[in-house]
Amino acid sequence: MKIAIHPRENSFSDSWTELCEEEGIDYTLVNCFDNNIISILKGYDVLLWHWHHTDSKAKLIADTLMYSVELMGLKVYPNYKTSLFFDDKIKQKYLFESIGVPSIVTNIFFDKQSSSNFLSKTSFPKVFKLKGGAGASNVRLINNISQAKEINNIMFDTGISLVSSHTSDAKAKFKKIKSFKDFIEKALRFPSVFLKKRKLNKSFNKEIGYTYFQDFLPNNTYDIRIIVISNIAFGIKRMNRKDDFRASGSGNIDYDISELDTSIVNKCFEIKNKLSLQSVAFDLLYNKDKVEFVEMCHVWSRKAYYPCKGYWDSELKWHNNLDFKPENYILTELIKGKL
Template sequence: MNPKPELVLLTGDQGFYGQTRKAWVSMDASVLEKHLSSLGYPVQRYTFQELYNRNILLSGKTILYTFSQKENVRQYIRDVIFNLSKTNKIIPSLDLLLCHENKGYQELYKRELGMTGLKAWYFSGLQDIDAYDISYPVVLKTVSGSNGKGVFLIPDQKSLERQVQKLTHVGFWTRVDLFRRRHFRKRTYPDYPHHDDYVDYLQYKEYITRHQNFILQEFIPGLTYDTRVLALEGKFFVTRRHTRKGDFRASGTKKFDFDFTPDDALLEFASKTAQRFNTPFLSMDIIQDGESCYLIEYQASHFGVSAITKSRGYYIREGSTWTFREDKQTVEQEITEALDRYLTRGIES
């Protein structure tokens, strides 16, 4: 029997490992560590800051790490994990870390994995948008945001231009500075004889304008819900999220249904999708249009866990059929056991 690898559990300050009830509420890192030890894994636990600032060098380890919804902490985690990924196995993968709160990279990574589905475009501004064959209406999404924030239904190109301009609003003092440069600033630069004040003003205006990266995604009309599927290495927890009347968005409505029977097509799609990502934890937002299923968003660690805490159980594939099993475990148990199944599968394959 192959020995189990040594694990490193990386947490935020004060042992934060997101998330449970809300993004700011941690799992119990001590319980995670205890469960992993009971499954036979030697475990070392550090915070991100002490790992670097105490000069702890890791190589050849398997590292399970937390995420964060705080932007500065996310950047800190990205820096540390990118460095560790050069000599260690990190879970979730570096690509899935880059997907966290970044819907743009989510689309790039889906394409890399060969996942076709809804048409999507990724832009950093409105430049050259006429060059693309975009069918309206279309859904505009900012690259970050949750609970339906930063998501808009766009009926035509003029509406798209107005919405992007709202997202990139220029402040009052910036407008004053631009007016001054345009009408009152006269400069000469002996070292740059081709300098032109008006051209410089245009270039500077473009340089300081706050741009907004955004996704345009094909719109499927008439949908009244989407399905959140939480895949934990062979276990599939499902939640249906209903839209409000007159709104196409299911995210953020808080209209959850934990007591329904998903059809086999959705479960098969979720299973095949999870296999492509090859990660022990994957939260998927899936929509269905007839027999077709589409992955619209996903996260690999810092996701809502109500599908675990409020569902009666989970679905599992047994042979060629799907079976529902009633079961209740803590979030910490589900996470550690999914990691164990994932690592065991890797060792045995």
């Protein structure tokens, strides 16, 4: 079996190439942006490409390319169904509602007047989100009608940049600094990160012409992230940032989820199977005594999950120790024809 891998630093591809080297699996690094990529891939059996949601070039062609390559007879990751709803909360709202996923009440409007009418009658706080972004970027708590009107005007008049500036969330970022050495390291990185963000902003159009408001669920000190790959599931609790309602991107992780009701895990398996996804990561919050789905994606920050204490199989049996890299399970299951 011949495997083609598009490399990207600090992505799943690092682990995939390491596994291929260790196991003697025949692989080649390819450039999915190559004009001749279709002819290059002839003779291969598998294509793997962990593309990033802030890569404007990848967002332009990735879905179409992977689907086209599938038509050539190759196994691909991610396939079209798996990546279709990636980094698009608007699509996910309609998906969840269509298949009956117990999700947080979400209201989306595509004209200013309808949005204004909703805001004049609703209660606060509400959570405002842009359709894209990870790590709780582009997420704001709207506490009153005044703030709501302001964001409504911005979204229908001037728009908001999808890529947040490096100075956004400055207070939260400052709180993460644990030492003077850490402060110096961040200060030295600032110019390069600033230039990178500036370049990214030029790659994406502003988000404009819609509003996305989600009900705020109080009294949550963490959210739950459950990842399902093929026939296994594992997860973490992501603790909220200090003095903040957001958990994603906090970097404060609790790996003990032993008290989690397995019916929640079972629901994650059910949704994954119903949608025929190769992998999926669900974010969940408590709404009083029940759990509701917030959003989903198909990839994750790989190293954050290496310390997971174990995993559930599809029969909901718990297995101690996650003694393999989850992203490598994608490759091995793909080779076996199970993904």
